[in-house]
Amino acid sequence: MSGRSIIRAQVLTVGLVAVQAVAQNRASVNIVVPDFTLDTRIVWSDPPDHFVDTSQPYDLNGRPAGIDTIYVEFDREVRLSYANIDVAANSREPITVADVWYDNGTWVVVLDRVLLPGESASMAFGGGVTYIAFESRPGDINHDGRTDRKDLANLSQVVESGAVDVVAYDFNRDGLVDNGDVQDLQETLERPGRRQTPVVWIDTDTEPLRGWICCCTDGVCGVQWSESCVGGSPRVCPCTGGSCID
DSSP, X not given: OOHHHHHHHHHHHHXXXXXXXXXXXXXXXXXXXXXXOTTOOEEEEESOTTEEEOSOSBOTTSOBOSOOEEEEEESSXXXXXXXXXXXXXXXXXXXXXXXXXXXXXXXXXXXXSOOOTTXXXXXXXXXXTEEEEEEEXXXXXXXXXXXSHHHHXXXXXXXXXXXXXXXXXXXXXXXXXXXXXXXXXXXXXXXXXXXXXXXXXXXXXXXXOOEEEEEEETTXXXXXXXXXXXXXXXXXXXXXXXXXXX
């Protein structure tokens, strides 16, 4: 064998060893992530559970703004995909998951649209094992279910106190908590339609309170978005498709 052939053979051998090493490394990190179990829990999310978005539903450029991306971390490694994420909203138009990916310990779930004023939604993971709820109520600063003069007074007090909680009090979405927020809310209340921000009236005494309910229907345990179980009987959550007795 010539010197050139020997060198070529050595190179091929080294290359093969390198490829095998890479394959072994890839196999070692290709860990099978388990599915959700009944005791899987959320340890952090943005927005947090039961978050109320009180800012106006448009940004400074007039584009729809609000909740459309959810960041969530679980207490263990789980496999999250379109198949085990369920979104339910009290809206005429459904809200669906547009994208989902994993980023350094955090799952990112993107919705196909933002939550509109007056809408509430829940996002259930793993067939209802755990979930978060959030809603849009522009101007409802005091979280009493309606937008009125009480909210204006509350926001004025917040601005005077020097609070800088942008998430809770930046009504006009300009990144600041100042008199501009008070002025925008006041104009919205006095002349609805003049600004792009609609006044949202929610009568919590007459509107049914909906949420995720675990129901036993036709011998199967599952989750429904309703104020009561439809066609079945309630069961204690969480439940994930197990058999049950109506």
